[in-house]
Amino acid sequence: xxxxxxxxxxxxPPYLQLVxxxxxxxxLGFLQAGDRLPLxxxxxxxxxxxxxxxxxxxxxxxxxxxxTGRPGQGTFVTEQxxxxxxxxxxxxLHRGLVTWLRRAYAAxxxxxxxDALFASVHQQAKNEGVA
Amino acid sequence: xxxxGFALRTDGVGKRYRKGWALRDCTLxxxxxxxxxxxxPNGAGKTTLLRLAVGLLAPSTGTVEVLGHDVTASTPxxxxxxxxxxxxxxxxxxxxxxxxxRFGRACNLRFDQGLAERRLAKLxxxxxxxxxxxxxxxxxxxxxxxxxxxxxDLLVLDEPVASLDPLARHEFxxxxxxxxxxxxxxxxxxxxxxxxxxxxxxxxxxxxxxxVTLTGDIDTLLAEHRVLVGPRTSTDLDRAGTVxxxxxxxxxxTLLVRDGAIPAAxxxxxxxxxxxxxxxxxxxxxxxxxxxxxxEVAS
Numbered sequence: 001x002x003x004x005x006x007x008x009x010x011x012x013p014p015y016l017q018l019v020x021x022x023x024x025x026x027x028l029g030f031l032q033a034g035d036r037l038p039l040x041x042x043x044x045x046x047x048x049x050x051x052x053x054x055x056x057x058x059x060x061x062x063x064x065x066x067x068t069g070r071p072g073q074g075t076f077v078t079e080q081x082x083x084x085x086x087x088x089x090x091x092x093l094h095r096g097l098v099t100w101l102r103r104a105y106a107a108x109x110x111x112x113x114x115d116a117l118f119a120s121v122h123q124q125a126k127n128e129g130v131a
Numbered sequence: 132x133x134x135x136g137f138a139l140r141t142d143g144v145g146k147r148y149r150k151g152w153a154l155r156d157c158t159l160x161x162x163x164x165x166x167x168x169x170x171x172p173n174g175a176g177k178t179t180l181l182r183l184a185v186g187l188l189a190p191s192t193g194t195v196e197v198l199g200h201d202v203t204a205s206t207p208x209x210x211x212x213x214x215x216x217x218x219x220x221x222x223x224x225x226x227x228x229x230x231x232x233r234f235g236r237a238c239n240l241r242f243d244q245g246l247a248e249r250r251l252a253k254l255x256x257x258x259x260x261x262x263x264x265x266x267x268x269x270x271x272x273x274x275x276x277x278x279x280x281x282x283x284d285l286l287v288l289d290e291p292v293a294s295l296d297p298l299a300r301h302e303f304x305x306x307x308x309x310x311x312x313x314x315x316x317x318x319x320x321x322x323x324x325x326x327x328x329x330x331x332x333x334x335x336x337x338x339x340x341x342x343v344t345l346t347g348d349i350d351t352l353l354a355e356h357r358v359l360v361g362p363r364t365s366t367d368l369d370r371a372g373t374v375x376x377x378x379x380x381x382x383x384x385t386l387l388v389r390d391g392a393i394p395a396a397x398x399x400x401x402x403x404x405x406x407x408x409x410x411x412x413x414x415x416x417x418x419x420x421x422x423x424x425x426x427e428v429a430s
Binding site for chain 2: 011014040041048049051
């Protein structure tokens with residue numbers, strides 16, 4: 001059964017963290033079509049989290065067609081047509097980031113500076129409509 | 132039952148003790164069906180507000196309406212729909228857990244003893260132990276099981292986890308959130324632990340020096356507020372909406388604003404605000420309406 005985590009210091013709203021974890025697990029193949037997600041109540045009692053937050057995350061995932069709720073049975077991962085990334089694309093992106101990180105550390109940046117730089121560029125890209 | 136409407140409504144409520152006002156001009160409308168956190172420093176009036184909500188205190192001014200009924204004229208029937216867990220989880224220490232449950236059954240119109248027994252069995256708390264010999268976390272769980280056995284429509288908890296260690300705190304919130312998932316209960320609790328609010332609450336009330344300084348649905352509050360960072364300035368902030376907090380360093384200014392757009396001057400960036408920072412900013416703020424704090428920070 002899929003297990004959710006919660007990082008209370010990340011600044012990302014809790015419902016979005018749950019959505020992102022499922023999205024990422026599907027992307028990486030840890031969750032496959034037909035896998036059942038835990039019941040809302042199971043997530044609530046596991047994480048000590050507000051039920052409305054979990055319900056909101058599940059609604060959002062249904063809207064994104066990431067999962068499908070079947071009344072009385074549970075919530076299941078939907079067959080992904082194109083969302084699942086080809087392994088080659090994933091490997092290439094991963095490799096590009098490793099190369100970039102090596103250059104950043106070689107240039108003398110420390111971990112915090114790397115995180116800050118990435119966050120700042122990411123924010124800027126979002127503002128410009130790239131991401 | 133309480134699907135629509137308000138669990139608690141107060142209108143111009145004040146409470147005056149001999150030494151002065153503990154609560155003033157408190158007007159709130161808290162929706163039914165959610166989890167509401169009441170946050171404020173010690174002495175802000177949190178306990179007073181909670182005791183007014185459950186009818187243990189009568190207001191000096193204004194009206195308090197709980198589940199659609201005026202709480203000062205409350206009947207045993209209305210009271211049976213309200214659960215209250217006072218600070219430090221009061222139990223009769225020489226009673227066994229089973230005797231405590233029997234006491235609960237005798238004192239309440241509605242009391243689901245089976246439900247309480249099942250909850251305690253699940254937590255491995257033996258019914259034949261005297262409550263005084265249980266750990267702090269277990270005592271809190273017994274008190275919570277008693278309050279939930281009433282099957283209340285509104286459950287009010289005063290600093291429920293303040294005295295608990297982190298593990299017991301987590302276990303307590305697991306049971307409490309599980310109860311919310313099971314039924315129609317509205318939960319109102321006070322706390323000064325700010326960083327765990329976002330995972331458990333839908334709605335927030337910030338109380339400072341006896342006055343409500345912020346109240347609303349958490350998603351809405353986070354959407355309304357923004358952090359603006361830009362070159363140091365004290366002018367050209369017309370577009371910035373209501374400045375909640377302004378911090379100036381040598382070269383730049385950080386603003387927390389409500390309903391504001393980014394200033395027209397170049398070099399300004401906008402960021403979402405984290406709930407913890409939002410709450411802290413309102414806690415630092417003086418309770419007089421309209422006053423913004425300007426803090427000088429050397430950098």
